[in-house]
Every structure is written in structure tokens, then in C-alpha cells.
Amino acid sequence: MSLPPEKASELKQIIHNHLLKMDIHGRIREVLAETVRDVQGPAQRPLSETDFLHALQRRGIIEDVMKDLHFTQEGTTDAEAGSPPKPATHFVDKNVTPLKKTNIDPSRRHLYVQVLGGKAFLEHLQEPEPLPGQVCSTLTLYLHFRNQRFRSKPVPCACEPDLNEGFLLEIRRDGTGEGSKMADATTMLSLCDPVHLVLIRTDTSGETALVSSYFLDWRAVLGSPSGKTCFAVELMGVGSECKVPAGVLTVSLELYPPLTETLSAAVISTQQSLERQRTAEKERLFLVYAKQWWREFLEMRPSNQSKMVKIFAQDENGANRPTCSYVHVLRAGRLLESPRQAARFVSLLAQEKAPMVGGGGGGKQEQWCSLMAFLCRGKGDCEDHAALLCSLLLGFGLDAYVCVGTKAKATPHTWVLTRGTDGSITFWESLTAHRYLHRAIDPDAPPLAPQPKPSSPYRTVGCVFNHQTFLANCQPSDAVELCVFDFQNQSRWKAMSEEALKSVCAPGSTASLPPLPPLCAPSLDPAAASNQLELEMRFLVSEHRKDLEVATVWDDHLSYLLSSALSAYELERCTGVSCGNEEFQDAVRRAVPDGHTFKGFPIHFLHRNARRAFATCLRSVFCEEIVCCRGDHVRLAVRARVFAYPENACAVWLMFACKYRCVL
Numbered sequence: 001m002s003l004p005p006e007k008a009s010e011l012k013q014i015i016h017n018h019l020l021k022m023d024i025h026g027r028i029r030e031v032l033a034e035t036v037r038d039v040q041g042p043a044q045r046p047l048s049e050t051d052f053l054h055a056l057q058r059r060g061i062i063e064d065v066m067k068d069l070h071f072t073q074e075g076t077t078d079a080e081a082g083s084p085p086k087p088a089t090h091f092v093d094k095n096v097t098p099l100k101k102t103n104i105d106p107s108r109r110h111l112y113v114q115v116l117g118g119k120a121f122l123e124h125l126q127e128p129e130p131l132p133g134q135v136c137s138t139l140t141l142y143l144h145f146r147n148q149r150f151r152s153k154p155v156p157c158a159c160e161p162d163l164n165e166g167f168l169l170e171i172r173r174d175g176t177g178e179g180s181k182m183a184d185a186t187t188m189l190s191l192c193d194p195v196h197l198v199l200i201r202t203d204t205s206g207e208t209a210l211v212s213s214y215f216l217d218w219r220a221v222l223g224s225p226s227g228k229t230c231f232a233v234e235l236m237g238v239g240s241e242c243k244v245p246a247g248v249l250t251v252s253l254e255l256y257p258p259l260t261e262t263l264s265a266a267v268i269s270t271q272q273s274l275e276r277q278r279t280a281e282k283e284r285l286f287l288v289y290a291k292q293w294w295r296e297f298l299e300m301r302p303s304n305q306s307k308m309v310k311i312f313a314q315d316e317n318g319a320n321r322p323t324c325s326y327v328h329v330l331r332a333g334r335l336l337e338s339p340r341q342a343a344r345f346v347s348l349l350a351q352e353k354a355p356m357v358g359g360g361g362g363g364k365q366e367q368w369c370s371l372m373a374f375l376c377r378g379k380g381d382c383e384d385h386a387a388l389l390c391s392l393l394l395g396f397g398l399d400a401y402v403c404v405g406t407k408a409k410a411t412p413h414t415w416v417l418t419r420g421t422d423g424s425i426t427f428w429e430s431l432t433a434h435r436y437l438h439r440a441i442d443p444d445a446p447p448l449a450p451q452p453k454p455s456s457p458y459r460t461v462g463c464v465f466n467h468q469t470f471l472a473n474c475q476p477s478d479a480v481e482l483c484v485f486d487f488q489n490q491s492r493w494k495a496m497s498e499e500a501l502k503s504v505c506a507p508g509s510t511a512s513l514p515p516l517p518p519l520c521a522p523s524l525d526p527a528a529a530s531n532q533l534e535l536e537m538r539f540l541v542s543e544h545r546k547d548l549e550v551a552t553v554w555d556d557h558l559s560y561l562l563s564s565a566l567s568a569y570e571l572e573r574c575t576g577v578s579c580g581n582e583e584f585q586d587a588v589r590r591a592v593p594d595g596h597t598f599k600g601f602p603i604h605f606l607h608r609n610a611r612r613a614f615a616t617c618l619r620s621v622f623c624e625e626i627v628c629c630r631g632d633h634v635r636l637a638v639r640a641r642v643f644a645y646p647e648n649a650c651a652v653w654l655m656f657a658c659k660y661r662c663v664l
Contacts (some may be wrong), residue, residue, distance in 0.1 A: 022064070025114070025166065031055050032104075033257060052104075106257070109171040109183045111218060113195060114252040115141060115152070116230070118161040121247035125159045135204050139211065141249075142198040142376040144517045145169045145218075146191075157201060163249065168256075169195070185222050185263050189271050192511045194218070198376045199235060199246070206609055210238050212246045213316045213373045215514070217272065218253055223265045227258030239354050239367045242318035279510040286322065286504045289497065297494050300474050308412065308462030309472045310404045313368040313383070319512070325505040326368055326383075327402060327467040328516045330391035335519050335646040340433070342392040344574045347433040348649040349388075350379035350606050370514040375647050385430035386414040390466060393418060393428070401469070403427070405461035405480065417464060417485065425485045427456045433573065441481050454481045467505060470496040522644035529608060529650075534559075534640035536610035537654065541627055541638060544618075548628060555635035558657060561587045562600070562639035566653040569602060570643050573651070592659045596633070599626050600657040608642065608652055623656055631660040 019025075035055045104110070118139075127137075138154035139161050152165040171183050171191070183191075194215035201209045212235035221229045230252040237244045290311050298304055312320045336342045354367035367381070371391075374384045386402045393400035399419045407413040416428040417438075425438040439452035460478040464471050464487075471493040475483060487493050504510055542552045564587070568580035592598045601623045605613050617623040629636070636658050643651040 020164075024061075027059075027061055028056070029112075029254070031059055031061065104168075104256075107182055109188070110256040111145075111169045111171055111221070112166060112252075112254040112256060113143065113169060113218070114166045114254070115163050116250040116252055118163045118247050118249050119159070120245070121157075121159050121161060123246070124157045124161075127157050127159065129158075137201060137203045139163065140200050140202065141165065142200065142372070143167050144196040144198075144372050144515065146172070146193050146515065147518055149517055149520055154202065161247075185259050185261060188222055189219060189263060189268065191219075192275055193515050196370075196372050196515060196517070197233075197235075197249075198373050200376050205612070206607060208377050208379065210316060210369075210373055210377045212236060213238060213370060216251070219268055219272070221253040221255055222259065222263045223268050225262055227256075227262075228252065228254040236317065238316040238373075239318075242316070275511040279512050282503050282510055283512070286500055289500045290322075293494075293496055297472055297474065300494065301476070303476075304472075304474060307473060307478050308404050308406065308460070310463060311470070314366065315514075316367060316369050316373050321368075321512075322470075322501065322505055323368075323402070323404075324465050324467055324470055324501050325513055326371075326387040327394070327465070328371070328391045328507070329394045329467060330371075330388075330516065330519075331395040332392060332519050332646065335521055336392065339393050339396045339398060340435075340576065341574050342396065343389060343428055343430070343433040343435075344651070345645045345647075345649055346385050346389040346392070346430050348606055348645055348651055349374075349385060349647075351381065351385070351431050352379045353381050372514065372517045375517065375519070378647065378649065382431055383414045386416050389428060389430040390416045394466060401464040401466045401471075403458070403461050403464050405478070406459045407457050408459065410459070413458065415458060419485065419487075427458065429457075435576070438480070438485070440484050456480065464493075468498055468501060470501060519646040520648075522646060522648050524642070524644045524648050524650065526642045526644045529642040529644075530640050533608055533610055533642060533652070533654075534638060537614065537638050537640060540610060540614045541636065541656075544614075544627060550628070550630060553635055555637050555659070558588075558591055558635065558637035558659065559639050561591055562637060562655045562657060563641065565600070565602065566639060566641040566655055569604070569653055570641070570651055596659050596661050598657065598659045599629075600655060601626055602653060602655040605652040605654070606650065608650060613652070613654060617654070617656065626656045626658045629658045629660060631662075634658060634660040 032052065032055075035052060121139075137157040139157055140154045141152040141163055143150045143152075146169070148169055150167045152163060155162045171188060173181075173183055173187060173191075195218050197212075197214045197216055199211040199214075201211050203209070214233060214235050216233060220231070221227065230250065233249045233251050235246045235249060236242055237246045294309075294311070297309070310323050313323050313326065314320055332342065336345060366383075368387070369377070369380050369384045371388065374380045374388065390400045390402045393416065401417045401419075403415050403417050405413060405415075414430075416430055418426045418428065420426070427436040427438055428434075429436070436456035438456065441452060441454075458480045461480050461483055462473055462478055464473075464485075469487075471487055473483065473492075474494045475492050477483075484492055487495070502509065505513075507513070507516065538554065545552045561584070564580055565584045568578065568584065571580070572578045588598055588600075599622075601617070601620065603613075603617055603620070603623070605616075607613070618627065626636075636656075638657070639655045641653045643653070645651070
């Protein structure tokens with residue numbers, strides 16, 4: 001018997017509620033702890049899923065669940081049989097990521113983080129209760145801990161959102177040579193990496209907003225005799241609202257297996273206090289050094305006062321951090337194959353300036369984001385894009401720097417620069433993936449001497465930096481076209497001490513630095529997403545033509561031929577090389593009979609919302625001509641291609657086409 005998706009969702013929710021009522025999580029935890037203790041003998045072996053299921057059966061838990069779970073099936077009348085299925089009474093997550101099964105290694109320590117619901121999200125106090133089947137805004141919780149990332153199911157926005165999720169985190173020691181040994185209490189106390197919680201709100205149109213970014217110190221559980229602790233976490237807002245509470249989450253922490261010897265609360269608080277003092281002292285010393293360095297820079301030339309030299313930047317929580325700490329050496333593993341593909345990926349993350357309350361006098365609200373918050377939100381300002389692109393290019397072995405300056409109309413802007421071993425300078429625009437080769441103008445050359453024309457949109461540059469270098473431009477002019485990017489020349493670029501930067505920007509140097517998250521592989525199925533978008537587009541075109549009282553006849557073969565063009569367009573965006581156009585043109589000539597006219601209109605999007613995309617397409621005169629085409633023997637075609645990148649970033653290509661017989 002097959003169930004429609006709506007009924008399957010209701011059935012899952014009924015079972016979920018029943019398991020919660022039985023406190024199934026608590027009973028499973030007891031069995032898991034017993035089983036782990038049983039296998040922890042001289043001959044340790046990994047605890048498999050089969051072992052765990054046998055343990056559950058021996059305790060009779062599976063029988064208890066099935067015995068108490070009853071379903072009542074009402075007879076379906078003939079009238080009901082033909083009626084459409086009723087909408088689900090609960091929110092259905094359309095982007096379901098399949099859960100991976102894994103064996104629990106009893107020789108490793110694990111931290112089970114359980115979120116037991118939210119409350120006091122006052123921004124949603126007036127949020128109406130979602131009606132059955134109604135699309136509503138949702139909240140999703142993202143989590144990162146020591147190279148492990150997780151995401152909760154989306155839940156409807158409410159004053160008390162139903163955020164009930166559990167995350168099993170492995171606690172392992174990196175770089176000690178003892179990664180296979182189980183971490184004891186003392187070792188875990190020395191791990192100052194927090195659990196980074198990021199809460200994202202997604203509205204009904206798919207737009208995301210950062211609600212809160214919180215760093216959870218989990219080490220309080222080390223002092224619990226039962227190995228378990230529960231407390232409330234107050235989430236603060238972001239940006240201009242970083243001092244305003246956004247809501248409260250109830251969080252439970254539990255260690256597997258439990259500690260044989262726990263630490264006292266005094267020892268834990270002393271360690272945390274020492275870390276805070278050490279961080280504060282390093283930051284104080286760096287601030288003293290930065291002030292002295294800035295005074296020296298201003299004394300070099302009076303015009304240096306007006307240059308855009310950005311030593312510190314505020315993150316989403318309002319904390320001032322050195323700009324160098326926003327850049328890391330980031331390797332994408334198998335997810336990205338080349339620097340140009342990395343640039344393409346970064347350009348697919350949408351640009352959005354930090355929101356402001358009120359006009360702000362026309363100024364720009366500047367807010368740099370931690371990498372985790374930027375990736376979870378899927379959009380950010382040019383500073384976030386440039387820092388991510390620079391990090392990826394460093395991971396690919398390039399000599400990359402973030403540039404801070406201005407573009408046309410003196411608009412503040414941030415982009416990326418790479419230096420070749422031959423001294424060549426290339427600018428990378430992180431918002432578009434465009435590359436520009438820089439050739440400086442020689443101001444001392446004779447008037448009639450040929451000079452290179454500026455190829456980039458950038459006007460001035462005040463400073464450049466990466467994860468271990470900060471250089472301020474002290475040349476007579478900060479105009480990009482006159483700049484010589486010879487960073488070893490101290491008369492042109494004033495460098496900060498690498499040791500001073502390392503003391504506050506190197507990974508693990510201070511407890512206040514956010515941990516570096518890995519990139520996540522896309523969970524999106526590109527073929528399924530392409531098919532769905534194409535079906536929706538066909539429906540919208542047919543409905544639009546129906547309003548115009550024009551018939552619609554689709555040419556499936558012509559639609560298929562458009563695929564090669566869309567693939568070539570994406571390849572060109574990735575590599576900068578155009579190929580495959582000749583084959584596409586030849587195929588179209590064969591598909592269009594003599595005496596017929598062919599028209600095509602390709603367009604690119606960063607989202608998969610069919611109605612928004614169609615409305616944008618109709619604003620183009622060329623697309624409207626195709627969609628509204630009238631004539632003899634008119635045949636329409638549409639093709640959608642979704643290219644998935646890490647973090648579910650999408651390059652969406654659409655192409656509308658028509659062929660018709662010329663009658664004039």
C-alpha cells in the first residue's frame with residue numbers, strides 16, 4: 001500500500017509523538033550506555049547497529065513500542081476515493097537530507113547535544129498558528145563542532161518553536177598522536193572549541209535571515225556526576241540587535257560513555273577564567289601594537305589618513321576582531337576542483353547588505369560574518385564573499401589577499417588579489433567570479449608613451465591582508481591604476497608584524513576566535529530539481545498563453561537540444577573558456593525546418609523559485625516575444641538546468657525557445 005506524501009508525513013508525526021510520550025530517547029540512552037559498558041572489555045570492538053538492535057530487543061523496548069502503537073483505518077467511501085488527499089496537518093520539510101548510518105566506536109568519547117524546545121522568541125509572538133497544509137516561515141538550527149556539522153529539521157516560526165533535535169558529536173583530539181585513545185576529563189577540559197549554534201529563519205519565499213549566532217561552552221557537563229546536564233541558553237540577536245535577546249533554547253548535554261571521574265565545578269570555572277584572561281591579554285597587547293603601528297603609518301604621509309585601512313571589523317555578534325582572523329586556509333576536499341570553480345561557487349552565494357533599522361543617514365551598516373553564519377545563511381555582503389574566496393584560493397596554494405578599497409562613485413568595496421610567481425597581479429571579483437589582469441600605469445613615463453588601460457572596476461585600494469599578513473598602502477596615490485603591488489617594498493606597503501598577527505589570528509591562538517567549519521557537500525539532486533523546475537515553467541508558460549487565448553504546443557526534442565547550450569554556459573562561467581557552441585548551433589539548424597525561424601533566450605538565476613524567475617523573464621522584451629509568440633506552426637521549448645555546488649548553492653539556467661514558420 002502506497003501513501004501520498006501528505007499522509008506519510010502525518011503518519012510519521014503520529015509515530016514521533018508516540019515515541020516522545022514513551023520517553024524513547026531516555027530508554028535508548030540507557031540501553032546504549034549499558035551496551036557500551038558491556039563491550040568495553042580487554043578485546044574492544046566497534047559497536048555495530050546489529051549489536052544495538054539485539055540489545056533493544058532483549059530489553060523488550062521494540063515490543064513495547066509496537067504494542068502501544070495503534071492505527072485506526074476508516075473505510076473509504078466511493079465519494080472520498082476520488083477526492084484529493086487532505087493536506088498534512090504539520091509542516092513538511094521538502095529538503096530532506098538522508099541520515100547516514102554509522103557504527104558507534106566504544107573507544108571514542110561522544111557528546112550528545114539535545115535541543116528540547118525554544119521559548120520567548122517574542123518577534124513571533126503575533127505569528128498565527130499555521131493552518132493545515134499552509135506554507136509558513138520556518139526556523140532551522142545549524143550546529144558545528146570540531147569539523148562536524150549538523151542541521152535540524154525546519155520548524156514553523158512561533159513564540160515557542162518546536163525545536164526538538166539531538167546531535168551526536170565525537171570528541172577527539174587532533175594533532176596529539178593519540179587520536180585513537182578515549183579522551184579523559186582533563187583532555188576534554190583543555191578543548192576550548194565551542195559548539196557553534198546558528199539559527200536561521202526562512203520565509204515563505206525562501207529568503208533566509210540570520211536570527212542568532214551563539215558559541216556554547218559545553219564543558220560544564222564534565223562536572224556532572226551523572227554525565228548529563230540541562231540548562232537554558234539565551235540567544236542574542238545579530239548586527240544592530242546584538243544586545244537584544246532573540247529567544248531561549250533549552251539544551252541538554254550528555255557524555256557517552258559517562259566519565260569514571262568527574263571534575264569539580266571550581267576546576268572547570270578556573271580553566272575557563274584562565275582562557276578568558278589569556279585571550280583578553282593577547283587582544284590588549286595587539287590593540288596597543290595596532291595603535292602604535294597606526295600612528296607610524298599616519299606620520300609617513302598626511303594623505304594616509306583618508307585611505308581605507310581596515311585593521312578591525314565587527315562580526316555578527318558585535319565583537320571587534322582583526323580582519324586577518326576572517327581569512328583561513330580552507331581546503332574543499334573533493335567538493336571543488338580548481339580555483340576558478342571555487343570563485344564560481346562563491347559568486348553563487350547571494351549578496352545582501354546587513355539590514356538596518358531606520359535610514360542610517362544613507363551610510364552603510366557594516367557587518368562581517370563568521371564563516372559558519374555566512375554559509376548557513378547562504379548570502380552576505382562583499383566582505384564575506386571576499387574572505388571566503390581568499391580562504392579557498394589559499395587552500396589551492398595561491399598567494400591570495402583580500403583588498404579593501406573603493407569602486408566607481410567611491411563606493412566601499414572588497415575583492416581578492418592573487419600574485420603569480422612571475423609577479424603578475426590578478427584581481428578576482430568574488431560577487432561575479434570575474435578576473436582582471438592588473439597592469440600599473442607608470443606616472444613617470446613620457447607623455448606619448450603607450451600606457452595600459454584600466455581593465456578592472458576598482459578605483460582605490462587602502463590595504464590588503466590574508467590570514468598572516470596585513471599591508472597598508474603608503475604610496476603617494478591609492479588609485480588602483482597607479483598601484484604597484486610589490487609587497488616587499490617597505491616604501492610602498494607598510495606591513496604589520498607577522499608575530500603580532502599570529503598571536504590573535506592563528507587557529508587556536510585565542511578562545512574568542514570562531515572555529516573553522518568544513519564545506520558541506522550538496523544534498524540537492526540536480527536532475528530532480530531540474531525536472532521539477534522545468535515542469536513548473538511549462539505550466540506557467542501554458543497558463544500565460546492561455547490568458548492571451550493562444551494555444552501552446554511543446555517540442556520535446558527542441559527542449560532537449562537546449563541542454564548542451566546551458567551546459568556550455570555554465571562551463572564558461574566556471575573556466576572562462578567557451579566550448580560546445582558549434583555543436584548546439586548545428587543541432588538547432590537540423591531541428592528547424594527550412595522557412596522556419598528559431599529564437600532562443602537564456603537566463604541565469606541563483607534561486608529555484610519558478611514564479612519569481614518567470615516574472616523576471618517576462619520583463620525582457622526578447623523573452624516576452626518567445627513566450628507570447630503567435631504565428632503559423634508555432635512550437636515552444638523550455639529547458640531548465642540546476643547545477644549544484646557545495647552548501648546547496650545553485651546555478652540555475654533557463655532557456656526559452658520557439659520555432660515558427662515565417663508568413664511575411
